[in-house]
Amino acid sequence: MLRLRPEDPADTGAIRRVLAVAFARPDVATPPEVRLVDELRASDAWLPALAMVAEYGGEIVGYALLTRVLVRSDEGNRRALALGPVAVAPHRQRIGLGTAAVQAALEAATELGERLVVVLGDPGYYRRFGFSRADRMGLTSPWSGLGExxxxxxxxxxxxxxxxxxxxxxxxxxxxxxV
Incomplete structure (x- = not known):
C-alpha cells in the first residue's frame, strides 16, 4: 500500500538512506544529494509541507523535495520553488513511486498558492508533469546553458x-x- 505524506522529523534517517542508495557512486562515501537535503533542512529555503515521502509497505522508499528559491527581475524578487532531489530506493524503482511523490509535492505547492517550480533534470521524465524549457519562460540560472x-x-x-x-x-x- 502506497502512502504519500509530508516528511516528519523522525523520517530523517530513512530519507538519508533512500538518497544515499538512489544516488550512490563508487567515488564518494556520501552523495552530495544527502548533504544538500541536510543543509536545506537547516536553511530558510526549507518548507516542511513540501518535503514529500513515499511509504510502501510501511517503509520510506521515495522522496521529492520542493524548497524556496527567488526569481530576481527589474520588478524585484518573487518567490518560486525548486524541485529536487527526487529519489526512489533502487528496489522500488520503475513502479511509479517517484512520479507519485513528485505529483503529491506539486499538488501541495498548488494548494499553498505557489506559482512556479524549476528543476534541473531529465526532460523525458519531468515532461510528464508539464515541465518545459525554463529559458523559454524567461528564466535564467547557473544551469541555463544546459538547455533542455x-x-x-x-x-x-x-x-x-x-x-x-x-x-x-x-x-x-x-x-x-x-551540488
Missing part, C-alpha cells in the same frame, strides 16, 4: 486575476552551490 534539462512548470493560479509567474534570474539558496 533546465526546466520550469507554471502551477495553476489559486485566485482569478493573479499576476503571471515571475521571469528573471533564479537565485538558489547557498546549499545548492555545492
Amino acid at each position: 534539462p533546465w526546466q520550469a512548470l507554471v502551477l495553476p493560479p489559486s485566485i482569478t486575476g493573479e499576476p503571471p509567474p515571475p521571469q528573471g534570474d533564479v537565485i538558489f539558496p547557498p546549499p545548492w552551490s555545492k
Whole structure:
C-alpha cells in the first residue's frame, strides 16, 4: 500500500538512506544529494509541507523535495520553488513511486498558492508533469546553458486575476552551490 505524506522529523534517517542508495557512486562515501537535503533542512529555503515521502509497505522508499528559491527581475524578487532531489530506493524503482511523490509535492505547492517550480533534470521524465524549457519562460540560472534539462512548470493560479509567474534570474539558496 502506497502512502504519500509530508516528511516528519523522525523520517530523517530513512530519507538519508533512500538518497544515499538512489544516488550512490563508487567515488564518494556520501552523495552530495544527502548533504544538500541536510543543509536545506537547516536553511530558510526549507518548507516542511513540501518535503514529500513515499511509504510502501510501511517503509520510506521515495522522496521529492520542493524548497524556496527567488526569481530576481527589474520588478524585484518573487518567490518560486525548486524541485529536487527526487529519489526512489533502487528496489522500488520503475513502479511509479517517484512520479507519485513528485505529483503529491506539486499538488501541495498548488494548494499553498505557489506559482512556479524549476528543476534541473531529465526532460523525458519531468515532461510528464508539464515541465518545459525554463529559458523559454524567461528564466535564467547557473544551469541555463544546459538547455533542455533546465526546466520550469507554471502551477495553476489559486485566485482569478493573479499576476503571471515571475521571469528573471533564479537565485538558489547557498546549499545548492555545492551540488
